[in-house]
Amino acid sequence: MNRKNIVSVSKLFIFGILITLISCKNSDKKTDKKEAPKTVYASKVIPFFDHWKLILGNGKNVGIANNFEDKDFFFTEKDKDGEWVVFKAPNAGNTHGTSNNIRTELAQTKKWYPKTANDKLTATLKVMNVSSTGDARVAASHAVVIGQIHSADKHENEPLKIFYKKFPGHTKGSVFWHYEINTAGDDNSGRWDYSSAVWGNDFSVVGETANTYPEEPKDGIALGEEFSYEVEVKYGIMNLKFTSKGHETKTFTKNLIASEYTTKANIPEQTQKLFVPMGQDGVERKEAYTGEGCFFKLGAYNQTNGKSPEINKNWCSGAETHGGDLKKQYADGNYAEVWFKNGSISISDNAVSNDGYFNKNDKVK
Incomplete structure (x- = not known):
């Protein structure tokens, strides 16, 4: 060569x-290039979103939330137990309808009538945060509602609210549920709630001063501890079941179509102490919620707000709100956060559209 x-x-x-x-x-x-993680939507974790409209913590109704997320209020998280749907609501911001409180919550698209109902809601969840501030004398401070039955008609009262509440410095909090009377007459200002303890205390256990707390409940539920509820309304009777590993299963029954509170003599002692001193001493319609369309709600309905306790010592918490600044509230714990692992809804044939409720309440204030 x-x-x-x-x-x-x-x-x-x-x-x-x-x-x-x-x-x-x-x-x-090409080998080193990492693919962007795919969004896991809430509707993939719990596939029942066709039955709900989603209200966000900014007061907006975003409608049916299939393949939807909002990183401030509604998204998914994964831990050792799998995927969870996260509902987050600050102490202050824009509210939905006539409420004083912020919610990130699902509201059922149909309403049903208690007398002919055969409807059921189930959920498994854990509460991850309740407000770090609030007047301890106010019963609603440091609490979040995680499930409801709401009336779509007349006064729009609530025959069921399921609460979780934990005072600062406590390891364990309380789970309890409320029945709100469907007030007789056209004046709803005398309405009141009656609270029943599930695990821990009921709504009436409060601090002696704004910054002192009652004794921690021995049989309570900790933040991050999983529990479940079942709500069934069948032919006028509401049946509740609460379960959690390591805790006694609790069941309750309440008639929604025949009132036990039709006279002032029937007002329970708990109510006499909490609500009557503020002039909330109404009586209930004899037929209770008969004839009114009702619907389920599920999510994080923050019960802590920044309104002065002088306005209402049961519902106005005087908590920190940072003037509604979302980032500041999230930074120092002034919000409610609830994670749902699974849920189901069963709807009776007599259920009808709930559009009237949404048309009336879908206004940001």
Whole structure:
């Protein structure tokens, strides 16, 4: 082989090595390139979102929330137990309807009538945060409602609210549920709630001063501790069941179509202490919630707010709100956060559209 041929072969050899190195480098780049994580939507974790409209913590109704997320209020998280749907609501911001409180909550698209109902809601969840501030004398401070039955008609009262509440410095909090009377007459200002303890205390256990707390409940539920509820309304009777590992299963029954509170003499002692001193001493319609369309709600309905306790010592918490600044509230614990693992809803044939409720209440104030 002559010198000219030797040089050509050498050039070809070097060129081949360079092409190989470049190809390997490009191949390495392709191998190292990481794919962006795919969004796991809430509707993939709990596939029942066709039955709900979602109200966000900014007061907006975003409608049916299939393939939807909002990183401030509604998204998913994953831990050792799997995927969870997260509902988050600050102490202050824009509210939905006539409420004083912020909610990130599902509201059922249909309403049903207690007397002919055969409807059921189930959920498994854990509460991850309740407000770090609030007047301890106010019963609603440091609490969040995690499930409801709401009336769509007349006074729009609530035959069921399921609460979780934990005082600062306590390891364990309380789970309890409320029945709100469906007030007789056109004046609803005398309405009141009656609270029943599930695990821990009921609504009436409060602090002696704004910054002192009652004794921690021995049989309470900690933040991050999983529990479940079942709500069934069948032919006028509401049946409740609460379960949690390591805790006694609790069941309750309440008639929604025949009132036990039709006279002032029937007002319970708990109510006499909490509500009557504020003038909330109404009586209930004899037929209670008969004839009114009712619907389920599920999520995080924050019960702590920044309104002065002088306005109402049961519902106005005087908590920190940072003027409604969302980031500041989230930074120092002034919010409610609830994670749902699963849930189900069963709807009776007599259920009808709930659009009237949404049309009336879908206003940001």
